[in-house]
Amino acid sequence: MKPVMLIGTSARRRREIAESHFSRRYHMEYLSPGIDEKEIRSDDPYELTHRIAEAKMDALLTRVQDNSSLVGKIQSVDGAVAITFDQVVFWNGQIREKPESREEAIRFIKDYSASQLSTVQSTCVYSFTLRKRLSQATHTTTYYETLSEDDILRVVAQGDCLHSAGAFVVENADMKKHMIKIDPGTEEEVQGFSASTVEHLLSQL
Numbered sequence: 001m002k003p004v005m006l007i008g009t010s011a012r013r014r015r016e017i018a019e020s021h022f023s024r025r026y027h028m029e030y031l032s033p034g035i036d037e038k039e040i041r042s043d044d045p046y047e048l049t050h051r052i053a054e055a056k057m058d059a060l061l062t063r064v065q066d067n068s069s070l071v072g073k074i075q076s077v078d079g080a081v082a083i084t085f086d087q088v089v090f091w092n093g094q095i096r097e098k099p100e101s102r103e104e105a106i107r108f109i110k111d112y113s114a115s116q117l118s119t120v121q122s123t124c125v126y127s128f129t130l131r132k133r134l135s136q137a138t139h140t141t142t143y144y145e146t147l148s149e150d151d152i153l154r155v156v157a158q159g160d161c162l163h164s165a166g167a168f169v170v171e172n173a174d175m176k177k178h179m180i181k182i183d184p185g186t187e188e189e190v191q192g193f194s195a196s197t198v199e200h201l202l203s204q205l
Helices: 012-022 045-065 068-076 102-112 149-158 195-204
Strands: 004-008 027-030 081-091 094-096 116-127 132-144 179-182
Touching (some): 004 012, 004 045, 012 195, 027 068, 045 116, 045 132, 081 102, 102 116, 102 149, 116 195, 132 195
Parallel strands (some): 004 027, 004 081
Antiparallel strands (some): 081 094, 116 132
16 A cells, blocks of 8 residues: 555646656545635745645645544555645736736736746645654746737636636646746646655655
């Protein structure tokens, strides 16, 4: 049997990336922390994402206690861990979370045309065996050529951007064809999961 890796997210892409990197070593489980992120505020993207990732871990561990089946799986093999995340887009000194409307999504994406934007993410890893947690921040910067009005409207019409920080969906085909580069970072890190950060934190526990 493999130890549990509990991923505290409702984001489909984060789940897919976690599976691709860790499912051979861990039994993957998924549970949304279910917190109201807007109750936690800071003007510093590193502080904000750190506080939210930690709050998600607190909520996730509380939810685990109420799930006897999951508790049994965690206790059956040593080495079980939980992971939570938070990410924001940072553009021109502004922290951007999920857009509140279609119009805001359009405005956000227009700003990225012939420009660049950064993501800041905090990852929190908890060891059920050691009852210890560690966190680490990562950031990426993505550069774009000019995005046409039609490109932007197609991105918004597809809808995924309405559920993403900063209305930013790096894997969208209309965004991707105008992307110059990601530096620093990788596409997976832009999508919200840094496998290298998780590996580093696991090695430190």
